[in-house]
Amino acid sequence: MELQNDPPMDQTWYQRTQILYGAERMQRLAAAHVLVVGLGGVGAYAAEMLCRAGVGRLTLVDADAVSLTNINRQLPALHSTIGQSKVQLLRQRFLDINPDVRITAIAEFMDEAAVPGLLDAAPYDFVADAIDTVRPKCALIEGCMDRRIPVISAMGAGAKTDIRRIRQTDISKTTQCGLAKAVRTALRRDGYARRALPVIFSDEPVRREAILTVEGERNKKSTAGTTAYITATFGNWLAWYILERL
Secondary structure, eight states: OOOOSSOOTTSOTTHHHHHHHOHHHHHHHHHOEEEEEOOSTTHHHHHHHHHHHTOSEEEEEOOOBOOGGGTTTOTTOOGGGTTSBHHHHHHHHHHHHOTTOEEEEEOSOOOGGGHHHHHTSSOOSEEEEOOOSHHHHHHHHHHHHHHTOOEEEEOOOTTOOOGGGEEEEEGGGOOSOHHHHHHHHHHHHTTOTTSOOEEEEEOSOOOGGGEEEEEEETTEEEEEOOOHHHHHHHHHHHHHHHHHHO
16 A cells, blocks of 8 residues: 555544554554464464465465354354355455555465465565464474564464463473474474564463364364454464564
8 A cells, every 4th residue: 555654633534543553663564464374262362463464465365154153252253154165254344444555365274285375476485384283384384484474373263262361482391281282292303493473472370171172173173162362362462573574
C-alpha cells in the first residue's frame, strides 16, 4: 500500500497505528513479507494482527477446512463457514481489512517434502510457525535456519488455562510443554541444538485430564482441550515479536 507521510486524521484505516509507529516504520511494514504456516487457534490470530498492523504481504498456509470443533477458538470458524477453506476465508477477511495487502493463500498440508519449495518461493522477512505436529514443524524451523530466515515458533497451547503463564523465550529454556520437548529432541538429533529458536510457550503444568487419544487423524495421536483466550494470546505474542523486529 502507498502510505502518506502525514495523512489527514480521518482518511486512512491505519491512522491509529501510524500515530503509534510513525510513517517510516509503517513504510517498512508495508514492504515486509511474512509467511504464516498453520491457521488454527494460534496462527490465524497472528496473521490477522500482522495484517491489521499494516504488513504489506502475507503468505498463508493451511490445508484444513473449518470444522464444528474449531468454533470455540479459531478466528474464521463460524457455523456459517463450516466446510470452507481457512486460507480462503482469511484471505477474504484480510482484504476487507486492508484492500492493498498482497496475499498468497496455499491450501496444502505442510509436510517435510513441501518445506523447501515453500521457503524458496519468495524472499520472506519473517516466518511464523504455528504448526502443531512435530515433523513438519521441525522441517520448517530447520529450513528457516538453513536459509537464515528469521522464524518464531508457537509451542503447545492445549490443556492450559492460565494466561499469566504464557512466555516468550528460547526453546532451550522451555518447561512444562510436551511439544517443546519433542521439538528440542528433534532439533538436537538433526544437529540444530546450538541454534537459537525464539518460541512462545506456557510454563503452566498440562491438565492431563484435558488430553484425549484420537484415531484416524493425520500425524496426531491425541487432542487437547483448548480455549480461545489462550490460543489467541499465543498468536498475539507471535505477531508482537515479528512486528517489533520488522
